[in-house]
Amino acid sequence: MKNKAIWVSISLLSLVGFQSCKEKVNTQNDTVNSGTIKFVADESCQPIVDEEAYVFEKLNPKAKPDILYRTENSALRLLLNDSVRLAILTRELNASEIKILTDRTLPPVSHRFAIDAIALIVNQASKDTLMTVSEIKKMLNGQTKTDINIVFDNPNSSLVRYLKEFSGNKDFKLKNIYAVKTNKEVIKYISQHPQAIGITGFSWLNDPDADYADAVKKVKIVAVAVKDENSKDAPNQYFKPSQTTLALKQYPLIRSLYIINSTGKMGLGAGFAYFVLGERGQRIILRSGILPDSIPQREINIKHSY
Template identity: 30%
Template structure:
């Protein structure tokens, strides 16, 4: 069975985070040699759930326990050098962080596993189809607060919805789009990525910022069984990506570009879609452990194929097909 600890409160220090991880959701009488504990940025939860499900199906005697946290807490958990020895974040560990771990006799492995895209979603009743990076910056900063300032329409005040106030999505938009400037008063955060989707589906004035894997059609239609996923990762074909129809995915263009793009894999791959970021996996576990074997699985062909099937771009398996309008 696969256990997940999804509702861990925000902690202020590395020590408290480590204590919380050690106390939460452990398997009773679980042999340490068959259990891996990893911490994962909440934005990548859907991706990692698929990886864990298939891994545990292929290796039924091994289990992976995942904690889904804001990114800074994920880094804290791996730096605490406790029972959590794997991490999934939107950046590599810094030289200082790696040096600290190595000074404490930890072997550090880290590798880019994917290129993720941030999708901007609106209610289907919203007539807006395209935003530029400049438009996004003006909306996030509060320079633009109403939809009729973007495009003539009858909609009212813009509600910007993030997944979590400390998420990597917030950090990306703050650093890459606003250049560190503060968000406007109309920007808020909910508790999770599904809550972003729900808020936008129910509020025609909302715009949500969410990882692209959360809006693939697989999340609303019939879910693939673990058996189907395990079979699919052995094949070299790719599948066409579609998005949910409960919300509308906006096309985005760079400030000096004419053409706008949706976050399909091929457009993420060639850089046409401008809102993208890397995803890294880190392991401090020694070889022969479940954590290191899971790290090898995710960074290998099978794990990369699973990432491809979630809608984002794997680091090593290249897309061959894209659904275009």
């Protein structure tokens, strides 16, 4: 955690160096703990971002972050078109994207702040509770004969991009694979259809909001094994996503969450980034059920009584 704090501090200080040469950036009257800022977040990250923003605002009553939740493609467009200068994504920017921002003399500062899992869910009535990585890839590529529907969120989402990279498939054109609109809709669909498999972010299944909490109770998470991939660590074991299996790298379907700051100033964007990456922000992630990038340490004082 100390090393993380040092790197965050260096990143924040580097923003000060750019501040003097960016008049446009200084037009917003905000500080690290006050004012307003509009930023975009991948909509699949909404549960954890909402929690972080809620606590941040409670601790900083004068701060008003305005969060736009968008698909990954839309979020990237907003960032690269200079509509926003702070983004939360499930991947780092590539070289060409970094160049676009750097050419504006607003080089992005990127940090991973959490590790999430891609969860496969089925209806409580389903008997499909175990799958291997190889079986999942075959299922997504249409190499298995099945009448089970495979459902995920928006076709422009980061989840779909992840699944395409994972399966080596450029596009999902099979009739039994289709998208709804949101992660909530995926969970609700699976809660009502026993002959279906849903793919969603793990964070949506932990402490759900009231509008879909009943649906979460009607689904169960599929355990996944990598035994067909010749795993040396766990060749014959199936794992469900949890903080433990993510930390031990036992659950295979994982993705990192990043906060990308291209504000070029020591303003509210930098303040929110520092909060998420700091001890309090990391503890919020720890309580959420997914894995923080830096696990907060606990100091225990043992007193001897004589």
